[in-house]
Amino acid sequence: MGGIVRATGSGMGCPDWPKCFGSWVPPTSVEQLPENYKESYAQYRDKKNQKFVRLLRSIGMTETADQISNDKTILVEADFNPVKTWIEYLNRIVGVVIGLLIVLLFVRSLKYRQSSPILFWLSLATLIAVIFQGWFGSIVVSTNLTQWTITVHMFLAMLIVAILVYLLHASAEERLNIPVASSLKWWLMVCAVLLLIQTFLGTQVREAIDRLASASRDTWISSLGAEFIIHRSFSWVLVIAHGYLLWKLYETSEAKTLTTTLMVLILASVLSGVGLAYGGVPPYLQPLHLTLATVTFGGQLYLFFGLNSRNKTVLVK
Ligand code: HEM
Structure with a gap:
């Protein structure tokens, strides 16, 4: 909203x-x-x-x-x-x-x-x-x-x-409890921190756009400076970090669905960002871009709490 x-x-x-x-x-x-x-x-x-x-x-x-x-x-x-x-x-x-x-x-x-x-x-x-x-x-x-x-x-x-x-x-009556190596659990935390950094960088782009708000939407992106380039490029870091997570968790069937969803959400964030940047910042993409980032963050935490690195019986390395 x-x-x-x-x-x-x-x-x-x-x-x-x-x-x-x-x-x-x-x-x-x-x-x-x-x-x-x-x-x-x-x-x-x-x-x-x-x-x-x-x-x-x-x-x-x-x-x-x-x-x-x-x-x-x-x-x-x-x-x-x-x-x-x-x-x-x-x-x-x-x-x-x-x-x-x-x-x-x-x-x-x-x-x-x-x-x-x-x-x-x-x-x-x-x-x-x-x-x-x-x-x-x-x-x-x-x-x-x-x-x-x-x-x-x-x-x-x-x-x-x-x-x-x-x-x-x-x-929850039945908690999500997926056994994994602790290094992977912490890798997921790294992904969540990277997402928070990307969110902060996104807010800097939004603040810069607000300073240009009186100009026409078509000119917004071309008038932006380093904050836009940094935010756009940082997407690669997120895609690679989540790609690694997906690759490592792919063998664990329970985590596979959630991790794939996270990857899809990240890619959708990137695509909506591209749509914003090269489509003249259409208003309908602004809330979508923001919502995707927030839902991804919620999903990351949900998976994080559900990964159990103490149960050593079935370990995904
Ligand atoms: C993982 C990828 C990405 C995430 C999680 C993300 C997240 C965000 C967030 C949270 C905002 C702040 C929205 C606000 O404060 O209202 C934002 C703004 C923005 N992002 Fe991204 N972003 C991503 C990728 C991209 C890419 C690849 C581009 C461009 C090619 C892009 C272009 C923009 C633009 C133009 C804004 C300003 C939108 C506005 O003023 O409403 N983003 N982003």
Whole structure:
């Protein structure tokens, strides 16, 4: 959903938070808004940013705080557009549903506090992370989509995915338990770290594209610098690392399906990246490219938790 918000430029569809234009059901036409809506929401965000700037200063992030308080473009309010408003609102509704499901997860984990404390503590950690993510989403909006805040928002989402995948593994009645040599298990961890690095490099390309956003989409890629070349070339590292994993795990029938899926996901990420780069960054590929990277990360962790390097009876070397 976040990717769709981004691809359609709807991030500022609701200038306030958690309500949207002061209402739980957002407006559908500009007539429903007061005439001075731009000034009043700019003021609203300004107040919120000042609080955030104070918080940043108190934790020693003075430079970032200065950047936010000196950047006058942050307070420029976009024209009302009902489609963008409703896309952003739908994104928030999905966020609320996720939040409620995580509250439910936490409530259900209470009964395992004694028998399986890890389930309880990790469910609590997920709840705290999702509340923080909701609050941080409001900072993304109040700072008018300041680039680094989007990157932090995305990595937080990946952290939540990581904890949830572990909980899925740890709470399963029949856990995935594939015996392998420990070196292969750690190779898979290397693959996950490489993917996180590639994700970071991808966010740098996205940040650079955001700086060009006012120009036509066709010119975006040709105006990019080293961040694009590095991100594109780093794909080879991922393809080779996963190729090696697939080759090594191919004899293990249970791991074969999951590892092949990972390889297909990596290749699909590369292909969607090529489509973005050489097809003029079509909006429909932006959320797809992002989703493929996130699903691959979840899949890597799911396989990692399921590989058992302690059971020495059947070893894949
Ligand atoms: C394993 C392969 C790849 C992975 C996991 C990956 C992952 C990512 C991620 C996570 C982003 C950030 C999206 C965001 O912050 O919104 C991104 C952006 C991007 N990537 Fe990749 N990428 C891969 C390969 C490629 C390749 C091969 C190309 C080009 C030939 C490419 C072109 C781009 C472009 C143009 C963007 C910016 C998209 C936007 O602004 O929405 N990627 N990538």
